[in-house]
Amino acid sequence: MSEQIPAVDDLPEQLRVRREKRERMLERGVEPYPVELPRTHTLREVRESHVDLPPDTKTGDLVGVTGRVMFLRNTGKLCFATLREGDGTELQAMLSLNEVGEQSLSDWKATVDLGDHVFVHGEVITSRRGELSVMADSWQMAAKSVRPLPVAHKDLSEETRIRQRYVDLILRPAAMETVRTRAGVVRSLRESFHQRGFLEVETPMLQTLHGGATARPFVTASNALGIDLYLRIAPELYLKRCVVGGIEKVFEINRNFRNEGIDSSHSPEFAMLEFYQAYGTYDSMAVLTRELVQEAAESVFGTQVVTLADGTEYDLSGEWTTLSMYDSLSEALGTEITPQTPVELLRKHADSRELETDPKLGHGKLVEALWEHLIGDHLYAPTFVRDFPVETSPLTREHRSRPGMAEKWDLYVRGFELGTGYSELVDPVVERQRLVEQSRLAAAGDVEAMPVDEDFLRSLEYGMPPSGGVGMGIDRLLMALTGLGIRETILFPLVRPE
């Protein structure tokens, strides 16, 4: 009947055998991939409606259930299979010679492999050992698997888990749990915003200028317009246009793209939350940020003391610590550091602490490097680090009382940067000066510096109310709440092609 394609002969035995089983089903007129099955209950529904039955019970309840075969225990005249459905619920199916007859039982043994989706119709019973089961009166293939599942008793290699996440999800309940946790966190964020009267918007991912952050963009091109386009590195400049337009409480949860290194805490595409509030300041935004994180933890785990992947507990409750960057750096160095401290002196401090620095670094980047080395890397409890050098914060308002500092904070959680908040710079004249300075850096070869966005400046010229703004990485929020690496929190992280 059906000709096998020649390549089948070259397949490893286990793949070949399963393909042949599929072929044999077709030859017998049995559909290996039926379009519809008479399912009456999910496995979960069967479990929930039959709790605490004693062993060897017959309920008289007839059900049709489906599931992926996770374990098979075939004896001569009685077969057991553990079925699992997507939410992780398992239910045992039993096939007895007495109930299904010789042909059906031998078909089962000859065609069903681990990993197949099957449909089983029969009575809900418990086995002699008390296992809740469906005693089949008939069964049917729901979808034949022609590729063997990796063994369930050994961990998959990390690479295979990431490259073939679908297999990871099938085999490892924790992988599925991470997906659920992430969905719960994002949902909680949206609910927190909606409760506070924020509007969710979607701003361009394809931009004619990249701005809103210092990062190297991905470049693409529009055939229709005949121009280069950038995948956005941040939504910031568009969200500020929203505030100018009168959307006074606005947020966006969407993807950013940065053409930079890939490691355990950086992914080239990552989900970002940004939110802006007219008449907010970096103080009020810090409170809101803390509440968002705490509400997410509460919503997903029912507690603000979360349990991380390594089993340790992490306390997100209550008020969080606040540090001043310059003050804490001064304390760590034992001498006062201010925005006026000369670059040469900062470099001396770096040298004396065995911190290698690029000789091209200016005051702002040196202060940040020193601070990260001496303090940031050791922060564990949730901490707002405030008042950054103004020169490295081109979109931030200068501090109202401490010249040379910006009203900006970084939120550190478990030693990494979770988010950043600002009292936004809304003076169009100062903003123009800052962007011109940035574009000068860009022209001088700084691939991370921003170009001048004239339309953005024009919007500011119409008048943007005093505002607070925050950016927070969703992937990093997941890392903070779960203790997982970034490649576990992203379902399909970018990997080099096989």
Added chain:
RNA sequence: GGGCCGUUAGCUCAAUUGGUAGAGCUGCGGACUUUUAAUCCGUAGGUUCUGGGUUCGAGCCCCAGGCGGCCCA
């Protein structure tokens, strides 16, 4: 970008000093009507990541490359 480690059966991993490439699970054949990673008997399965080199002989040594991981910048 640099250094180190890894890459072997469908999966997870062994392989002594350079001397016939193995195990468990999985698969296949058989037994078994209450199993729970079922058990028992039998059996199959390999481009040792790729290409070159040294050697009588290479999974192992050398060179180049791919992919992955860790550390450093």
